[in-house]
Amino acid sequence: xxxxxxxxxxxxxxxxxxxxxxxxxxxxxxxxxxxxxxxxxxxxxxxxxxxxxxxxxxxxxxxxxxxxxxxxxxxxxxxxxxxxxxxxxxxxxxxxxxxxxxxxxxxxxxxxxxxxxxxxxxxxxxxxxxxxxxxxxxxxxxxxxxxxxxxxxxxxxxxxxxxxxxxxxxxxxxxxxxxxxxxxxxxxxxxxxxxxxxxxxxxxxxxxxxxxxxxxxxxxxxxxxxxxxxxxxxxxxxxxxxxxxxxxxxxxxxxxxxxxxxxxxxxxxxxxxxxxxxxxxxxxxxxxxxxxxxxxxxxxxxxxxxxxxxxxxxxxxxxxxxxx
Amino acid sequence: xxxxxxxxxxxxxxxxxxxxxxxxxxxxxxxxxxxxxxxxxxxxxxxxxxxxxxxxxxxxxxxxxxxxxxxxxxxxxxxxxxxxxxxxxxxxxxxxxxxxxxxxxxxxxxxxxxxxxxxxxxxxxxxxxxxxxxxxxxxxxxxxxxxxxxxxxxxxxxxxxxxxxxxxxxxxxxxxxxxxxxxxxxxxxxxxxxxxxxxxxxxxxxxxxxxxxxxxxxxxxxxxxxxxxxxxxxxxxxxxxxxxxxxxxxxxxxxxxxxxxxxxxxxxxxxxxxxxxxxxxxxxxxxxxxxxxxxxxxxxxxxxxxxxxxxxxxxxxxxxxxxxxxxxxxxxxxxxxxxxxxxxxxxxxxxxxxxxxxxxxxxxxxxxx
Ligand SMILES: Cc1ncc(C[n+]2csc(CCOP(=O)(O)OP(=O)(O)O)c2C)c(N)n1
Ligand SMILES: [Mg+2]
Numbered sequence: 001x002x003x004x005x006x007x008x009x010x011x012x013x014x015x016x017x018x019x020x021x022x023x024x025x026x027x028x029x030x031x032x033x034x035x036x037x038x039x040x041x042x043x044x045x046x047x048x049x050x051x052x053x054x055x056x057x058x059x060x061x062x063x064x065x066x067x068x069x070x071x072x073x074x075x076x077x078x079x080x081x082x083x084x085x086x087x088x089x090x091x092x093x094x095x096x097x098x099x100x101x102x103x104x105x106x107x108x109x110x111x112x113x114x115x116x117x118x119x120x121x122x123x124x125x126x127x128x129x130x131x132x133x134x135x136x137x138x139x140x141x142x143x144x145x146x147x148x149x150x151x152x153x154x155x156x157x158x159x160x161x162x163x164x165x166x167x168x169x170x171x172x173x174x175x176x177x178x179x180x181x182x183x184x185x186x187x188x189x190x191x192x193x194x195x196x197x198x199x200x201x202x203x204x205x206x207x208x209x210x211x212x213x214x215x216x217x218x219x220x221x222x223x224x225x226x227x228x229x230x231x232x233x234x235x236x237x238x239x240x241x242x243x244x245x246x247x248x249x250x251x252x253x254x255x256x257x258x259x260x261x262x263x264x265x266x267x268x269x270x271x272x273x274x275x276x277x278x279x280x281x282x283x284x285x286x287x288x289x290x291x292x293x294x295x296x297x298x299x300x301x302x303x304x305x306x307x308x309x310x311x312x313x314x315x316x317x318x319x320x321x322x323x324x
Numbered sequence: 325x326x327x328x329x330x331x332x333x334x335x336x337x338x339x340x341x342x343x344x345x346x347x348x349x350x351x352x353x354x355x356x357x358x359x360x361x362x363x364x365x366x367x368x369x370x371x372x373x374x375x376x377x378x379x380x381x382x383x384x385x386x387x388x389x390x391x392x393x394x395x396x397x398x399x400x401x402x403x404x405x406x407x408x409x410x411x412x413x414x415x416x417x418x419x420x421x422x423x424x425x426x427x428x429x430x431x432x433x434x435x436x437x438x439x440x441x442x443x444x445x446x447x448x449x450x451x452x453x454x455x456x457x458x459x460x461x462x463x464x465x466x467x468x469x470x471x472x473x474x475x476x477x478x479x480x481x482x483x484x485x486x487x488x489x490x491x492x493x494x495x496x497x498x499x500x501x502x503x504x505x506x507x508x509x510x511x512x513x514x515x516x517x518x519x520x521x522x523x524x525x526x527x528x529x530x531x532x533x534x535x536x537x538x539x540x541x542x543x544x545x546x547x548x549x550x551x552x553x554x555x556x557x558x559x560x561x562x563x564x565x566x567x568x569x570x571x572x573x574x575x576x577x578x579x580x581x582x583x584x585x586x587x588x589x590x591x592x593x594x595x596x597x598x599x600x601x602x603x604x605x606x607x608x609x610x611x612x613x614x615x616x617x618x619x620x621x622x623x624x625x626x627x628x629x630x631x632x633x634x635x636x637x638x639x640x641x642x643x644x645x646x647x648x649x650x651x652x653x654x655x656x657x658x659x660x661x662x663x664x665x666x667x668x669x670x671x672x673x674x675x676x677x678x679x680x681x682x683x684x685x686x687x688x689x690x691x692x693x
Contacts (some may be wrong), residue, residue, distance in 0.1 A: 033606040034533035055538050057503035058470060058531050086469060089504055124389040126452035128468035214511040266679065295668065295683045301441050302449030306687065313690070 001183040006176050009151035009184050010040045010116075013158040014078065015205055016188060018048050021076060024162060026044070027054040028080030029061055037082055038118055038177055060090030064115060068097045068167075071113040076162055083172060084119040085128040091136075098167040099142030114161045118174035119147065120212040120262055121294075122308055126301035129174075132263035132294065137169045138240035138272070145240040145278055147171040147211035151182050156191030164193060173212035196243035202232035203317055205280070206250040208261040208273060210236040213309050217260050220314035229322070239269045244276060253279050255286035256321045260309050265293040289323035290317045331572055334555035335547060339590055340570055341560040345618070347626025355565060359633055365406065365564050366628055369398040369621050370639075371646045372423030375432075376595075379422070379439060379453075379652050383599045387658075388439045393595030394423045396562075399620035400526050400589035402427045403567025407575050408494055414462040414484075416477040416495035418453040420526065421466070422495040430458050432653030437660060444660035448667050454598075462491075471501040474510030474523070481584070482521035492578045493521045493573075500531025502548065503539055511586065515552045520578035522571065523586045526561065528593035533606035549586035560619040561589025565627075586687065592618060665691060 004012065017024045019318040026041055032055040033041030045053035056063050060081055067077040081087045094115065102110045121130035131234050137145045144166055148154040154172065162279045172198065200215075201222055209217040214235050232250050236242050252256045259270040273287035292309045299307060328348040331353060332340055342351040348357065355362075365588075382388040394401065397420060405427035408415060417424055426435060437444025439453040447457055447465060457465025462482070467473055477495035484491040500659040501507055502525060525545045529536040542548055544617045549556025559570050567589050592615040628634035637647045667675060669684040676684065 029531070030533045032533070035605070037532065037600070055534050057539050058500035058534070059503040059505060061505045062503070088469065089471075089506060124452075126455070126468070127450065129452065158342045181425065265683070295687075296679055297668055297672050297683075298450070300450050300668050301452055303665050306665055 002186050003181045004151045004155075004184045005178045005181050006148070006151045006154050006172065007038055007062070007178060009039055009155040010043070010158055010172065011042060012184070013155045013162075014041065014044060015047070017159055018044065018052065019160045020131065020188075021320045023074060024076045024078065025052045025054065025070070026078050026080065026289050027056050027067065029056060029058055029082050030041075036080060038174065040080065040116070060088070061093050064090035065093035065097060067113045067115070068101065068111045071111040071160070072109050076112060078114045078116060078162060081115060081117040082148060083129050084117040084133050085131045087115070087117060087133065094137075094143070094167075095140050096171075099140050102166070110165060111167050112165045114158070114168045114170050116158075116170045116172065118177070119171040119174040120175060121299055122175040122212060124301060124304050127298050130299035131305070132261070134169075134171055134239050135263055135268045138269060143240065143264075144168045144238065145171070146193065146238050146247050148237065149173065149176060149211055149214035149235055151180070152184050153197070154312065155184050155192060156189050156235065157193065159188070160190040160193050163190070167195070168298065171211065175212055176215070178217070179215070191292055194238045194241045194243060196237055196246040197235045198239060198246065199233040199235050200231065202230040203254055205256040205258060205321055206232045206234060206254045207260060207318070208234045208236060208247055210239055210269070211262070211263050213260050216309055216311050216314060219306060220311045220318065221314060223311065224318065231318070236269075242269070242273065247273060247277065248280060251281055251285055255284060257285075257289035258292065258314070258317055258321055259289065260292045260314055262294045262308050264296045265291060266296050268293060287321045290321055292317045330473050330573070332557060332573055334557055334560050334585075335550060339558050339560040340566050342566040342569065343563050343623060343627045345623060347623055350581060359631070362628060362631065363633055365402055365503055365568070366621075366624055366634065367625060367642055367646075368402040368405065368427040369564060370424055370642060371572065373621060374399040374643070374646050374650060375422060375426055375435070378654065382439060388453050390453045390599055391439070391596045392420045393593075394420050396528065396592035396594035396615070396620070397526055398423050399564035399624065400561035400567045400591050403561075403564050403589070404494065404496065404524060404571050406568050407571035408409075408492075409460050413492045413494060413575070414464060414480050416464045416473045416480070416493060417456070417466055418470075418473070418497050418501070419466050419468065420498065421496055422454060422456065425456045425458070425463055429461055430456055430463060432649060433656050436654045436657035440657055442657065442660050443663045444657040445663070448670070449663045453512065469655055471497060471504035471507040472570070473497075474501070474507050475513065477509045477521055477523070478514040478517075478519055481514060481521035481578075482517055484520050485517070490579060491520070492575050493519075494524060494575065495528055495554065496524045498531060499525060499527040499529060499536050499539055499545060500534065501525070502545055511554075512552050514584040515554045518581070518583040520581070521584040522574045523577055523584065524571070525586070525588045527588050527590050529590075530593055530597070530607070532597045532601060533603070544588060546586055553583050554586060556586040557588065559587060559589050561591040562623060564620065564624050584614060588596040591620075592616075
């Protein structure tokens with residue numbers, strides 16, 4: 001089995017899907033010769049030509065909006081938004097068109113498309129290369145939202161997203177693009193959208209996270225294990241629809257939930273998960289569910305590291321839960 | 325100053341040019357500028373070039389995290405800066421305008437502070453390098469999101485009109501920006517309201533790797549103005565005096581209540597898109613080498629030489645003087661140190677609501693322990 005970084009796994013998924021189905025095409029800024037600014041589409045224009053790997057004008061509205069029309073007409077477009085922070089000029093197309101097409105046509109039309117985007121902070125990117133806008137998408141009915149954290153998941157979930165019949169926002173934590181390598185099968189495999197992964201089984205406390213902060217979450221779990229504790233770690237992978245069943249089963253066992261995310265705290269995925277657990281498991285909780293999150297400020301450059309959920313912050317919150 | 329006569333025709337098929345490659349003045353009018361002013365253009369272009377070289381050193385030595393080189397844009401940027409009424413008119417720049425804000429008078433220490441993201445940055449290190457701004461000089465702090473500043477420039481110009489302040493809003497952007505919806509929305513509104521704005525495209529024919537042929541099917545950028553009902557000027561942006569005189573006419577036209585214009589300054593991008601880019605992936609070295617032959621500084625140097633206003637000794641002294649000023653400002657900025665981490669929670673709103681107080685307290689406690 002080959003070992004791959006996250007960005008290589010994405011490249012492989014795109015390549016395989018384009019080979020498998022000639023309706024699959026890529027469009028975005030700099031995806032052609034340049035291979036994308038992070039090289040997700042490297043080599044693909046050479047292989048499939050400029051009609052199937054298309055450099056677009058600099059307009060996210062054109063990219064996402066055209067993807068809606070391409071998809072409605074029978075193509076399987078995968079749109080690349082250069083950074084999640086730059087999706088906003090295309091938001092009207094994503095929210096008003098892509099998300100609601102199936103509903104407003106009573107199921108007659110649909111937009112089976114994927115919108116890929118690098119997300120998250122920790123790369124000294126300042127305001128507009130660091131944000132984690134997944135809650136905006138999750139809050140918009142009609143979109144599925146995936147945030148991956150491993151090369152294996154990236155390949156299996158991207159392939160599944162491309163074959164999915166709904167618009168999927170596929171978010172790739174840019175700080176993980178080249179951070180780790182792991183074995184990823186060279187052949188065709190799909191992972192289920194909406195299913196979390198239990199990264200570690202344990203009985204004392206449930207740590208739930210997704211995307212970039214899975215790194216800090218797993219590190220914190222290791223330290224807890226070294227200190228004689230037994231945490232369970234869940235990677236949501238899909239944040240809309242998120243895997244309630246897996247999270248509830250885990251918290252029912254441990255009685256304690258710590259939700260970790262680098263997105264701003266208020267009205268976040270973390271808020272949603274902790275609220276749901278409070279509603280449904282109130283009488284089985286040993287402590288109130290807690291959140292470790294990003295702050296409710298724009299993402300600052302100078303405090304790039306401070307903004308992120310650190311291992312220290314995760315451990316402090318876990319201690320509060322365990323000492324409750 | 326009210327514009328006495330109209331010198332330039334919009335929608336020309338060839339770029340407006342006043343100085344040719346050999347440095348000869350080829351315009352049908354006298355420039356009428358005094359020698360010290362002519363030399364000042366050169367000085368500002370040289371300072372812009374040397375700043376660019378300094379920024380490249382800062383990125384190579386790991387002292388900063390990002391730069392967007394402006395080499396090749398100097399004539400355009402200095403032309404714009406000289407046409408504005410400094411500190412009176414407003415500038416809405418974009419990230420490749422470090423040479424422009426320098427020529428406009430943003431202090432070097434602030435420029436380096438912003439580049440270092442440290443306490444010398446008036447914006448408190450909040451944004452990536454190449455995102456300057458200055459309340460004192462009416463420079464609207466740069467936003468990375470391409471073309472997002474066009475409608476705000478229209479709004480400011482509208483306020484200038486409604487409040488009769490005699491100011492003009494000048495808004496710069498790249499060729500790629502003209503594809504964004506916000507670009508069209510802002511320009512259309514400005515024309516409808518005859519707002520005193522000048523929209524300026526620094527057209528280097530690339531948006532990162534994407535050539536202009538994939539950006540627009542229009543003959544040029546200036547021609548787009550026709551559809552919105554404003555004049556569009558197609559200008560050789562490697563010619564500092566063409567850039568200056570056209571900008572000046574457009575600005576004074578706007579100031580006189582005759583509405584907005586679009587000015588396209590055709591330039592070269594000598595560097596990669598940014599320090600995060602490798603342009604050899606998409607642009608041939610031959611193309612780049614040919615462009616470098618058309619250095620805007622060299623063309624203007626030839627012009628000055630023919631006027632008896634340039635010699636190597638003077639230029640060397642100038643270079644030395646600017647380099648010293650750059651180094652001194654850099655050293656001063658380096659001394660400033662890191663910004664206070666708790667400043668992260670300031671300026672989200674005019675006053676901190678309870679939730680930001682809570683979050684700030686958490687970090688303050690963490691920093692103490
Ligand atoms: C809305 C938005 N989309 C994408 C980007 C990423 N991006 C940064 S610069 C750039 C190219 C801009 O090209 P152009 O407007 O020609 O200006 P130049 O850099 O050539 O001066 C792109 C796509 C962005 N900053 N904002
Ligand atoms: Mg450009």
